[in-house]
Amino acid sequence: MRSQDKEEMRRIGFFRGVDDPEQVDAMLRGAFLQRFPAHVELIQTGEPADFLHVIVDGTVEMFSGHRDRETTLGVSGPGDSFILAAVLFDRPYLQSARALTAARILMVPAEAVRQAFAADAGFARSVAESLALAYRGLIMELKNQKLRSGLERLANWLLAHDAANGSKGRFDLPFDKKVLAARLGMAPEVLSRSFAALVPYEVVVQGPSVVIRDPAVLRKLAQPCTTIDGATL
Amino acid sequence: MRSQDKEEMRRIGFFRGVDDPEQVDAMLRGAFLQRFPAHVELIQTGEPADFLHVIVDGTVEMFSGHRDRETTLGVSGPGDSFILAAVLFDRPYLQSARALTAARILMVPAEAVRQAFAADAGFARSVAESLALAYRGLIMELKNQKLRSGLERLANWLLAHDAANGSKGRFDLPFDKKVLAARLGMAPEVLSRSFAALVPYEVVVQGPSVVIRDPAVLRKLAQPCTTIDGATL
DNA sequence: GGCGCGACTTGATAATTATCAAGTCGGAGG
DNA sequence: CCTCCGACTTGATAATTATCAAGTCGCGCC
Structure with a gap:
């Protein structure tokens, strides 16, 4: 990652809660800042969660299929990440992601995220808050769907x-x-x-x-x- | 809360990740251990989240209604809690809860949970892990429902x-x-x-x-x- | 022990949604 | 600039689900 990109990435919302700036550097050390054109599939359901993806620019559709059906579970934008829960537990993704527009995605190695999570209390709280927000959104969505x-x-x-x-x-x-x-x-x-x-x-x-x-x-x-x-x- | 109940509550899974036992005591200080008969509504959608409820014994139905319809969003048992996300953000409950069987519920004041969350890194991680687990469960449920x-x-x-x-x-x-x-x-x-x-x-x-x-x-x-x-x- | 109420089942009908087909239109690529 | 492909719309039909009604049965309460 270029020096100036690294400078910009240090300031994104995802890292805001981190207590120790050294933890941000550790996460950025092995990270990629990737530009994707529209329509590209960024992750696939069932794949191991090797990276946490953070949307810097652009719009991403979270979707999944079963048998011959497919559904969109959400549409995410700058500041959103995917998929924290899979990364935390080192479990396969339950959703796929596709760029709806051209997008810049910061790909942070999952292991680095877990290490920062274990080492930095501010980051752990920030992760918890992101997950709580996402959880509430899903409850609303499930209610919307069923009611x-x-x-x-x-x-x-x-x-x-x-x-x-x-x-x-x-x-x-x-x-x-x-x-x-x-x-x-x-x-x-x-x-x-x-x-x-x-x-x-x-x-x-x-x-x-x-x-x-x-x-x-x-x-x-x-x-x-x-x-x-x-x-x- | 009786001394012997406090002893038992210290050991429940919910507190397992807490680094500082003093934080557990602080949460238990203002907590109630309440026994409820079946059919009782424990919390209601839209109410402020004054307590975190932890199921010690029994089965609880999480549900919600809209207009003249009602749906069950999940059925929870011992070890489960409700509703972490509402407590963390001090926001109204998005779900109601009803005891399906007689149940013992530990009711921890929300403010005490937030203070422990802010003060204890182990607890913050534990909360994050619970939320990540719950999040994944909801993604599966939404997929089940839509697909x-x-x-x-x-x-x-x-x-x-x-x-x-x-x-x-x-x-x-x-x-x-x-x-x-x-x-x-x-x-x-x-x-x-x-x-x-x-x-x-x-x-x-x-x-x-x-x-x-x-x-x-x-x-x-x-x-x-x-x-x-x-x-x- | 009896009564009443709610869970459950079954029948019938209405509403909602999916699927298949065909055609149009706009945008992207050559 | 032209062609092709996919998004979108419209029509028709099938499948799924909701709703209403009526009856049965079992459990809880008096």
């Missing part, structure tokens, strides 16, 4: 995405509809029909462009709830 | 439960079928029909008694997979 219909999930996703982007009532979908469908747990055809079903609720879609003309009406259908949709921290 | 049909989930649950109980090919369901249905993400009527659908796969059910006459046949339908069903550690 709501596909249409409700879409409506709530639209409202949450709008809120996270300044509540302007209009935005472009950040990724393909195929990915959004998988993320919401439905087939692409069903997402298409769900968007059509939202027309009476003043939602206008043209390609990736979405306009929510009357959020209050959509909210009536969606019935958002902080324990499923809320910001976790 | 399999209800019948497949039941078949895999039966095989996993049998394997966890000595692979004798016969066992009694550990809780009501209503709870199992909710746990698997289906209505009780659908569970009933799913059991009936398993008759051609040599599964015999009488009340809570289940016999798996030919595990190989059931496995053919279930298609178990370590990244969805496997033991996590």
Whole structure:
């Protein structure tokens, strides 16, 4: 890793909680900062967790398949990492990852992460906090999946995405509809029909462009709830 | 808490990773060891996380509702706790808990847990490991829910439960079928029909008694997979 | 011991979602 | 600039699941 890249990596959020800067250097010593084009698979389900991947730039889709089906478990961005739990226990990945856009990924050797975890209390706490946040997100997602219909999930996703982007009532979908469908747990055809079903609720879609003309009406259908949709921290 | 109870509580698995025994004493100082009868709701979704609950004896159902639906997110037993993530961040519970059997629950004040987390590196690591384990369990559960049909989930649950109980090919369901249905993400009527659908796969059910006459046949339908069903550690 | 309530099963129907097929359109690569 | 491939939409049908209703059975409480 180039000196100037190392300088930049020292400052990323992932290392912020580390007490001893020497631990950050130890983790960076064997690390790679890799640039990937879109569509590349970064890790695969079932593979041993040799690296912790930290997203510096770009968007990554976490997904997995079983038999002839595939689903998207989450979409991650800068500051997120994958997969801490697999690295901590030195167990195979339970998910695959694919770059949705061009991405820069810091790949930290798993052993170095475990050593820092064992040696640095601040880092251990930081890891615990990341895992707690991820855990809460998954509980919300599982509730979303089990307690709501596909249409409700879409409506709530639209409202949450709008809120996270300044509540302007209009935005472009950040990724393909195929990915959004998988993320919401439905087939692409069903997402298409769900968007059509939202027309009476003043939602206008043209390609990736979405306009929510009357959020209050959509909210009536969606019935958002902080324990499923809320910001976790 | 009685002296002898305190002695017993010092030794539970939850405190095993703590470096400084004084931290365990500090957590136990304001703690309660409470006995609850079956059916009692121990915590409710949306409530502030004032205590960390550790199950000493008994079985607890983690569940949540939305609008007029309810689902079971997990069933926990001795050694498990709830809910670490809420306590760490001092955020409301995202799940409710109900005793399925009579239970003894150690209730540790949340503030004391946070103080020990900040002060004791061994405890912080132990918390991180618990959260990592729980996280992996949830990923498997979300995959189970999104990638399999209800019948497949039941078949895999039966095989996993049998394997966890000595692979004798016969066992009694550990809780009501209503709870199992909710746990698997289906209505009780659908569970009933799913059991009936398993008759051609040599599964015999009488009340809570289940016999798996030919595990190989059931496995053919279930298609178990370590990244969805496997033991996590 | 009897009564009442909730778990469970079964039947019927509605709703939701998946799958298959066919066609359009846009973007990427040659 | 043209061609090809994949995303997306629309139509049709199958599969899965939810919901409602009604009846049975077992357990707990009085």
